[in-house]
Amino acid sequence: MQDDAFASMLGEWIEGIMHHSMRRFLRYARANGLSMSHLGALFHTHRFGSCGVTEIGEHLGVSSAAASQMLERLVKQDLVLRSEDPDDRRAKRIVLTKKGQRILEEALRARQSWLNDVTQTLSDSEKKTVSAALKILIARVNQLTEPAD
Amino acid sequence: MQDDAFASMLGEWIEGIMHHSMRRFLRYARANGLSMSHLGALFHTHRFGSCGVTEIGEHLGVSSAAASQMLERLVKQDLVLRSEDPDDRRAKRIVLTKKGQRILEEALRARQSWLNDVTQTLSDSEKKTVSAALKILIARVNQLTEPAD
DNA sequence: CTAAATAGCTAAGCGCGCTGAAGTATAAAG
Protein backbone atom coordinates (compact mmCIF):
# COMPACT_ATOMS: atom_id res chain seq x y z
CA MET A 1 0.00 0.00 0.00
CA GLN A 2 1.38 3.34 -1.06
CA ASP A 3 1.68 6.06 1.49
CA ASP A 4 -0.33 8.61 -0.42
CA ALA A 5 -3.10 6.13 -1.05
CA PHE A 6 -3.17 5.51 2.66
CA ALA A 7 -3.24 9.21 3.39
CA SER A 8 -6.11 9.78 1.01
CA MET A 9 -8.12 7.03 2.66
CA LEU A 10 -7.56 8.63 6.01
CA GLY A 11 -8.58 11.91 4.45
CA GLU A 12 -11.79 10.52 3.10
CA TRP A 13 -12.62 9.01 6.44
CA ILE A 14 -11.99 12.27 8.26
CA GLU A 15 -14.10 14.04 5.68
CA GLY A 16 -16.98 11.70 6.39
CA ILE A 17 -16.65 12.02 10.13
CA MET A 18 -16.50 15.79 9.97
CA HIS A 19 -19.40 16.06 7.63
CA HIS A 20 -21.74 13.91 9.67
CA SER A 21 -20.53 14.59 13.17
CA MET A 22 -20.15 18.31 12.88
CA ARG A 23 -23.57 18.64 11.32
CA ARG A 24 -25.33 16.92 14.15
CA PHE A 25 -23.11 18.48 16.75
CA LEU A 26 -23.72 22.01 15.55
CA ARG A 27 -27.39 21.39 15.13
CA TYR A 28 -27.63 20.22 18.70
CA ALA A 29 -25.61 23.16 19.96
CA ARG A 30 -27.77 25.62 18.08
CA ALA A 31 -30.97 24.07 19.34
CA ASN A 32 -29.69 24.69 22.85
CA GLY A 33 -28.48 28.21 22.19
CA LEU A 34 -24.82 27.28 22.48
CA SER A 35 -21.98 28.44 20.27
CA MET A 36 -18.84 26.61 19.29
CA SER A 37 -16.96 28.56 21.96
CA HIS A 38 -19.47 27.60 24.60
CA LEU A 39 -19.02 23.95 23.83
CA GLY A 40 -15.27 24.43 23.78
CA ALA A 41 -15.38 25.93 27.24
CA LEU A 42 -17.62 23.15 28.53
CA PHE A 43 -15.32 20.54 27.01
CA HIS A 44 -12.27 22.06 28.55
CA THR A 45 -13.93 22.30 31.93
CA HIS A 46 -15.00 18.69 31.64
CA ARG A 47 -11.53 17.57 30.66
CA PHE A 48 -9.71 19.34 33.47
CA GLY A 49 -12.37 19.11 36.13
CA SER A 50 -11.86 22.57 37.54
CA CYS A 51 -10.17 25.49 35.88
CA GLY A 52 -9.63 29.23 35.93
CA VAL A 53 -11.12 31.94 33.78
CA THR A 54 -7.92 32.98 32.03
CA GLU A 55 -7.04 29.35 31.41
CA ILE A 56 -10.26 28.80 29.52
CA GLY A 57 -9.65 31.96 27.56
CA GLU A 58 -6.21 30.75 26.56
CA HIS A 59 -7.64 27.41 25.53
CA LEU A 60 -10.11 29.18 23.25
CA GLY A 61 -7.57 31.69 22.06
CA VAL A 62 -9.33 34.78 23.42
CA SER A 63 -8.60 37.38 26.09
CA SER A 64 -9.49 36.76 29.70
CA ALA A 65 -12.04 39.54 29.46
CA ALA A 66 -13.82 37.63 26.71
CA ALA A 67 -13.65 34.44 28.73
CA SER A 68 -15.05 36.20 31.78
CA GLN A 69 -18.00 37.52 29.81
CA MET A 70 -18.73 34.19 28.17
CA LEU A 71 -18.55 32.35 31.48
CA GLU A 72 -20.92 34.89 32.95
CA ARG A 73 -23.47 33.76 30.38
CA LEU A 74 -22.80 30.10 31.06
CA VAL A 75 -23.26 30.73 34.78
CA LYS A 76 -26.58 32.44 34.11
CA GLN A 77 -27.65 29.44 32.06
CA ASP A 78 -26.70 27.22 34.98
CA LEU A 79 -24.20 25.25 32.90
CA VAL A 80 -21.14 26.00 35.01
CA LEU A 81 -20.52 26.96 38.61
CA ARG A 82 -18.10 29.78 39.37
CA SER A 83 -16.71 29.89 42.88
CA GLU A 84 -13.79 31.46 44.63
CA ASP A 85 -10.61 29.42 44.82
CA PRO A 86 -9.86 29.03 48.54
CA ASP A 87 -6.13 28.64 47.85
CA ASP A 88 -5.88 31.84 45.85
CA ARG A 89 -8.68 34.24 46.45
CA ARG A 90 -7.95 36.20 43.28
CA ALA A 91 -8.85 33.16 41.21
CA LYS A 92 -12.13 31.44 40.41
CA ARG A 93 -12.82 27.75 40.01
CA ILE A 94 -15.06 26.89 37.11
CA VAL A 95 -16.80 23.53 37.25
CA LEU A 96 -19.66 21.95 35.33
CA THR A 97 -23.07 21.82 36.93
CA LYS A 98 -25.24 18.73 36.58
CA LYS A 99 -27.05 20.47 33.77
CA GLY A 100 -23.76 21.31 32.09
CA GLN A 101 -22.69 17.69 32.24
CA ARG A 102 -25.97 16.54 30.81
CA ILE A 103 -25.80 19.00 27.94
CA LEU A 104 -22.25 18.01 27.15
CA GLU A 105 -23.08 14.32 27.15
CA GLU A 106 -26.02 14.91 24.88
CA ALA A 107 -23.85 16.90 22.51
CA LEU A 108 -21.42 13.99 22.41
CA ARG A 109 -24.22 11.57 21.75
CA ALA A 110 -25.50 13.77 18.93
CA ARG A 111 -22.01 13.86 17.48
CA GLN A 112 -21.74 10.13 17.53
CA SER A 113 -25.25 9.01 16.81
CA TRP A 114 -24.72 8.44 13.11
CA LEU A 115 -21.88 6.06 13.90
CA ASN A 116 -24.27 3.74 15.65
CA ASP A 117 -26.05 3.28 12.36
CA VAL A 118 -22.76 2.41 10.75
CA THR A 119 -21.81 0.02 13.51
CA GLN A 120 -25.02 -1.90 13.19
CA THR A 121 -24.29 -2.79 9.59
CA LEU A 122 -20.93 -4.36 10.44
CA SER A 123 -20.51 -8.11 10.66
CA ASP A 124 -18.56 -9.64 13.53
CA SER A 125 -15.47 -10.14 11.42
CA GLU A 126 -15.64 -6.58 10.16
CA LYS A 127 -15.88 -5.35 13.71
CA LYS A 128 -12.77 -7.33 14.52
CA THR A 129 -10.87 -5.70 11.70
CA VAL A 130 -12.06 -2.24 12.62
CA SER A 131 -11.38 -2.60 16.31
CA ALA A 132 -7.86 -3.83 15.64
CA ALA A 133 -7.25 -0.69 13.64
CA LEU A 134 -8.84 1.52 16.27
CA LYS A 135 -6.60 0.08 18.97
CA ILE A 136 -3.57 1.04 16.95
CA LEU A 137 -4.80 4.52 16.11
CA ILE A 138 -6.04 5.40 19.56
CA ALA A 139 -2.75 4.41 21.10
CA ARG A 140 -0.93 6.69 18.69
CA VAL A 141 -3.28 9.60 19.17
CA ASN A 142 -2.99 9.40 22.92
CA GLN A 143 0.74 9.82 22.79
CA LEU A 144 0.47 12.88 20.58
CA THR A 145 1.33 16.12 22.29
CA GLU A 146 -0.49 19.08 20.90
CA PRO A 147 1.87 21.89 19.90
CA ALA A 148 1.76 25.00 22.06
CA ASP A 149 -1.01 27.51 21.42
CA MET B 1 -15.85 -8.13 21.22
CA GLN B 2 -18.82 -6.59 22.96
CA ASP B 3 -20.84 -4.01 21.15
CA ASP B 4 -20.52 -1.36 23.80
CA ALA B 5 -16.77 -1.86 24.00
CA PHE B 6 -16.65 -1.36 20.26
CA ALA B 7 -18.78 1.76 20.49
CA SER B 8 -16.59 3.22 23.18
CA MET B 9 -13.51 2.67 21.05
CA LEU B 10 -15.15 4.45 18.17
CA GLY B 11 -16.09 7.19 20.57
CA GLU B 12 -12.57 7.60 21.82
CA TRP B 13 -11.29 7.76 18.29
CA ILE B 14 -13.82 10.38 17.30
CA GLU B 15 -12.93 12.32 20.41
CA GLY B 16 -9.28 12.33 19.37
CA ILE B 17 -10.05 13.33 15.82
CA MET B 18 -12.31 16.14 16.88
CA HIS B 19 -9.93 17.43 19.47
CA HIS B 20 -6.96 17.60 17.16
CA SER B 21 -8.61 18.34 13.85
CA MET B 22 -11.01 20.97 15.04
CA ARG B 23 -8.27 22.76 16.92
CA ARG B 24 -6.08 23.14 13.88
CA PHE B 25 -8.99 23.75 11.60
CA LEU B 26 -10.41 26.56 13.67
CA ARG B 27 -7.01 28.07 14.22
CA TYR B 28 -6.44 28.19 10.49
CA ALA B 29 -9.87 29.65 9.86
CA ARG B 30 -9.34 32.33 12.46
CA ALA B 31 -5.95 33.25 11.11
CA ASN B 32 -7.64 33.88 7.77
CA GLY B 33 -10.58 35.78 9.18
CA LEU B 34 -13.07 33.04 8.40
CA SER B 35 -15.86 31.76 10.61
CA MET B 36 -17.30 28.29 10.83
CA SER B 37 -20.17 29.42 8.60
CA HIS B 38 -17.79 30.76 6.00
CA LEU B 39 -16.01 27.46 5.80
CA GLY B 40 -19.34 25.68 5.70
CA ALA B 41 -20.38 27.76 2.72
CA LEU B 42 -17.09 27.19 0.95
CA PHE B 43 -17.33 23.46 1.58
CA HIS B 44 -20.82 23.27 0.25
CA THR B 45 -19.88 25.25 -2.83
CA HIS B 46 -16.91 22.98 -3.37
CA ARG B 47 -19.02 19.88 -2.95
CA PHE B 48 -21.73 20.92 -5.37
CA GLY B 49 -19.66 22.91 -7.79
CA SER B 50 -22.19 25.65 -8.32
CA CYS B 51 -25.08 26.54 -6.11
CA GLY B 52 -27.67 29.15 -5.28
CA VAL B 53 -27.84 31.60 -2.41
CA THR B 54 -30.89 30.15 -0.72
CA GLU B 55 -29.48 26.65 -1.08
CA ILE B 56 -26.39 27.62 0.87
CA GLY B 57 -28.54 29.26 3.50
CA GLU B 58 -30.56 26.10 3.90
CA HIS B 59 -27.41 24.05 4.18
CA LEU B 60 -26.21 26.29 6.99
CA GLY B 61 -29.62 26.52 8.58
CA VAL B 62 -30.04 30.28 8.17
CA SER B 63 -32.35 32.57 6.20
CA SER B 64 -31.57 33.49 2.62
CA ALA B 65 -31.05 37.06 3.76
CA ALA B 66 -28.28 35.89 6.04
CA ALA B 67 -26.78 33.79 3.27
CA SER B 68 -26.89 36.71 0.88
CA GLN B 69 -25.08 38.95 3.31
CA MET B 70 -22.45 36.37 4.13
CA LEU B 71 -21.82 35.63 0.47
CA GLU B 72 -21.45 39.33 -0.15
CA ARG B 73 -18.52 39.29 2.25
CA LEU B 74 -17.03 36.22 0.63
CA VAL B 75 -17.32 37.88 -2.75
CA LYS B 76 -15.53 40.96 -1.43
CA GLN B 77 -12.78 38.72 -0.11
CA ASP B 78 -12.52 37.16 -3.55
CA LEU B 79 -13.27 33.69 -2.23
CA VAL B 80 -16.36 33.04 -4.32
CA LEU B 81 -17.72 34.33 -7.58
CA ARG B 82 -21.38 35.33 -7.82
CA SER B 83 -22.87 35.48 -11.27
CA GLU B 84 -26.29 35.45 -12.80
CA ASP B 85 -27.71 32.08 -13.73
CA PRO B 86 -28.38 32.25 -17.50
CA ASP B 87 -31.14 29.63 -17.23
CA ASP B 88 -33.01 31.48 -14.53
CA ARG B 89 -32.12 35.09 -14.27
CA ARG B 90 -33.60 35.43 -10.80
CA ALA B 91 -30.99 33.07 -9.47
CA LYS B 92 -27.27 33.45 -8.84
CA ARG B 93 -24.57 30.87 -9.33
CA ILE B 94 -22.01 30.74 -6.58
CA VAL B 95 -18.67 29.16 -7.43
CA LEU B 96 -15.29 29.10 -5.74
CA THR B 97 -12.56 31.35 -7.05
CA LYS B 98 -8.99 30.10 -7.33
CA LYS B 99 -8.29 31.79 -4.05
CA GLY B 100 -11.32 30.15 -2.47
CA GLN B 101 -10.13 26.74 -3.60
CA ARG B 102 -6.68 27.38 -2.24
CA ILE B 103 -7.98 28.50 1.14
CA LEU B 104 -10.25 25.49 1.36
CA GLU B 105 -7.47 23.07 0.52
CA GLU B 106 -5.21 24.65 3.08
CA ALA B 107 -7.95 24.38 5.69
CA LEU B 108 -8.26 20.70 4.87
CA ARG B 109 -4.55 20.23 5.14
CA ALA B 110 -4.53 21.99 8.50
CA ARG B 111 -7.30 19.71 9.63
CA GLN B 112 -5.42 16.63 8.64
CA SER B 113 -1.85 17.60 9.34
CA TRP B 114 -1.68 15.93 12.72
CA LEU B 115 -2.68 12.64 11.13
CA ASN B 116 0.46 12.67 9.06
CA ASP B 117 2.43 12.52 12.27
CA VAL B 118 0.38 9.54 13.33
CA THR B 119 0.77 7.83 9.99
CA GLN B 120 4.50 8.10 10.08
CA THR B 121 4.71 6.09 13.26
CA LEU B 122 2.82 3.13 11.76
CA SER B 123 4.62 0.02 10.57
CA ASP B 124 3.67 -1.55 7.25
CA SER B 125 1.63 -4.26 8.89
CA GLU B 126 -0.18 -1.71 11.01
CA LYS B 127 -0.98 0.30 7.93
CA LYS B 128 -2.43 -2.82 6.39
CA THR B 129 -4.68 -3.36 9.37
CA VAL B 130 -5.79 0.23 9.44
CA SER B 131 -6.45 0.50 5.73
CA ALA B 132 -8.53 -2.66 5.77
CA ALA B 133 -10.67 -1.07 8.44
CA LEU B 134 -10.88 2.23 6.60
CA LYS B 135 -12.10 0.50 3.47
CA ILE B 136 -14.95 -1.01 5.41
CA LEU B 137 -15.87 2.19 7.20
CA ILE B 138 -15.65 4.45 4.19
CA ALA B 139 -17.91 2.19 2.19
CA ARG B 140 -20.50 2.30 4.95
CA VAL B 141 -20.30 6.03 5.40
CA ASN B 142 -20.73 6.66 1.71
CA GLN B 143 -24.00 4.83 1.65
CA LEU B 144 -25.34 6.80 4.57
CA THR B 145 -28.06 9.25 3.70
CA GLU B 146 -28.13 12.29 5.91
CA PRO B 147 -31.57 12.88 7.40
CA ALA B 148 -33.40 15.92 6.11
CA ASP B 149 -32.58 19.30 7.63
C1' DC C 1 5.94 47.39 54.46
C1' DT C 2 5.96 48.52 49.76
C1' DA C 3 6.04 47.54 44.83
C1' DA C 4 5.07 44.61 41.24
C1' DA C 5 2.64 40.84 39.38
C1' DT C 6 -1.54 38.19 38.83
C1' DA C 7 -6.70 36.90 38.45
C1' DG C 8 -10.67 38.50 37.37
C1' DC C 9 -14.49 41.97 36.41
C1' DT C 10 -16.58 46.00 34.05
C1' DA C 11 -17.36 49.41 30.46
C1' DA C 12 -17.21 51.34 25.84
C1' DG C 13 -17.03 50.36 21.26
C1' DC C 14 -16.79 47.67 16.97
C1' DG C 15 -18.11 44.27 13.53
C1' DC C 16 -20.51 40.11 12.64
C1' DG C 17 -24.46 37.15 11.92
C1' DC C 18 -28.97 36.74 12.34
C1' DT C 19 -34.03 37.91 11.69
C1' DG C 20 -38.21 39.95 9.70
C1' DA C 21 -40.10 43.12 6.55
C1' DA C 22 -40.06 45.33 2.33
C1' DG C 23 -38.54 45.76 -2.45
C1' DT C 24 -36.93 44.23 -7.29
C1' DA C 25 -36.71 41.20 -10.98
C1' DT C 26 -37.84 37.02 -13.20
C1' DA C 27 -40.49 32.78 -14.02
C1' DA C 28 -44.48 29.86 -13.90
C1' DA C 29 -49.48 29.11 -13.59
C1' DG C 30 -54.17 30.43 -14.47
Place this chain on the structure above:
DNA sequence: CTTTATACTTCAGCGCGCTTAGCTATTTAG
Protein backbone atom coordinates in the same frame (compact mmCIF):
# COMPACT_ATOMS: atom_id res chain seq x y z
C1' DC D 1 -52.29 39.10 -19.64
C1' DT D 2 -52.67 38.77 -14.85
C1' DT D 3 -51.63 36.53 -10.71
C1' DT D 4 -48.78 34.03 -7.89
C1' DA D 5 -44.49 32.04 -6.69
C1' DT D 6 -39.53 32.18 -6.57
C1' DA D 7 -34.63 34.05 -6.03
C1' DC D 8 -32.24 37.37 -4.30
C1' DT D 9 -31.12 41.97 -2.11
C1' DT D 10 -31.52 45.75 1.14
C1' DC D 11 -32.53 47.79 5.49
C1' DA D 12 -33.30 48.37 10.45
C1' DG D 13 -32.54 46.39 14.57
C1' DC D 14 -30.85 43.15 18.01
C1' DG D 15 -27.58 40.35 20.63
C1' DC D 16 -23.20 38.16 20.70
C1' DG D 17 -18.23 37.89 20.99
C1' DC D 18 -14.33 40.19 20.81
C1' DT D 19 -10.77 43.89 22.13
C1' DT D 20 -8.65 47.55 24.83
C1' DA D 21 -8.46 50.20 28.85
C1' DG D 22 -9.16 50.76 33.43
C1' DC D 23 -10.49 48.98 37.91
C1' DT D 24 -10.40 46.00 42.43
C1' DA D 25 -8.63 42.44 45.16
C1' DT D 26 -5.09 39.36 46.31
C1' DT D 27 -0.58 37.35 46.19
C1' DT D 28 4.34 37.46 45.69
C1' DA D 29 8.92 39.62 45.57
C1' DG D 30 12.14 42.96 47.25
